[in-house]
Amino acid sequence: MFENLSPRRQEQLQAFDRLLTIMDELREGCPWDRKQTMESLRHLTIEETYELSDSILENDLTEIKKELGDIALHIVFYAKIASETQAFDIADVLNSVCEKLISRHPHIYGDVKADNEEQVKQNWEQLKLKEGNKSVLAGVPGSLPALVKAMRVQEKARSAGFDWEEKHQVWEKVEEEMQEFKTAFNESGDVPSEAAEKEFGDLLFSLVNYARFIDINPETALERTNKKFIKRFNYLEAEAKKLGKSLQDMTLAEMDVFWEEAKKQE
Structure with missing residues (x-):
């Protein structure tokens, strides 16, 4: 079956199989990995998601690749834990999302018409209601x-x-x-x-x-402003340190000088 795929697709599947194999080995042989539960991984997954968000805002493709790998590991980890109680495994996870994507894109896999993004979104929400969601x-x-x-x-x-x-x-x-x-x-x-x-x-x-x-x-806009403020404030602290001063020893007017310098460097 896979022999008819392009070389690159075969490499992708081999890489995913490698990750699954490593996860099996870690779950069996590593004390830390063996100890983890879905609950213990939850806060780590949230942290990884925010790290991915940071790298996207910084447009750091190297970090984006790294953080995507970390999140892929977490997905495989959850599925591995679930497989140990026969609840589901990674194949069930992937087939489930494939079926959902097919059913919610009838304009691609069916005869429904959707000429623009807004129609796609409306169709998506209507299908979710039909699937059992009680509210939009x-x-x-x-x-x-x-x-x-x-x-x-x-x-x-x-x-x-x-x-x-x-x-x-x-x-x-x-x-x-x-x-x-x-x-x-x-x-x-x-x-x-x-x-x-x-x-x-x-x-x-x-x-x-x-x-x-x-x-x-608005989330992206506010986070960019957060990062801008932090960068300027760090510059202010560094310049104050060069003068042998702490910010508490400086007047607001003195701090404003360095703040304006920081703005000019952006």
């Missing part, structure tokens, strides 16, 4: 970070036709929420009230909505 929003993991979750629930709602029609309407909503937050904050005095917190949440949600509407990923 049911597929959004509850443990997602709040910013990512906001974007995902908005995308899911859009796939069901629940969305703004024009971007100016979304911006008007942002301005409305900004005013409501300012009012609630001013009324709360020095200690922000529960009402101010609620309105701030509404404001963030509306900003995420606007970002999504103009094709900006």
Whole structure:
């Protein structure tokens, strides 16, 4: 069967078989690997996913390759653990996702028509409902970070036709929420009230909505700003150290000089 495949596809399959073999050997012979459970691997998998995210934002292809390998290892590891109780194995995992992809792409593997990305998304969500999902929003993991979750629930709602029609309407909503937050904050005095917190949440949600509407990923945008701030702050600390000072010993005006220098180097 595999002899008819291209040489490169054969290499890919051989590499995957090599990983499966190594996983078998580690699970049998390594005390650490033998001890692991799905629960013990969970936080490590989350960490690996964030490391992949970092490397993608840095556009570091060498690191992306490395982190993809780590995640592939984790997938194989979970499947190996499950196979030991005959729950499922890696073949079941891969066949399951293949069947899902085929069933959810009837415009490729069936006679459904989808001329654009939006129609594909709508078909996808309708098929998920037919498969048993009780809500369009049911597929959004509850443990997602709040910013990512906001974007995902908005995308899911859009796939069901629940969305703004024009971007100016979304911006008007942002301005409305900004005013409501300012009012609630001013009324709360020095200690922000529960009402101010609620309105701030509404404001963030509306900003995420606007970002999504103009094709900006808010999570990516915020993380790029985080990285930019960290880089500038590290420069500020390094320059202060050269002067034999700590930041606590410097005035804000003195720090601003180095901050502006850092901005010019970007």
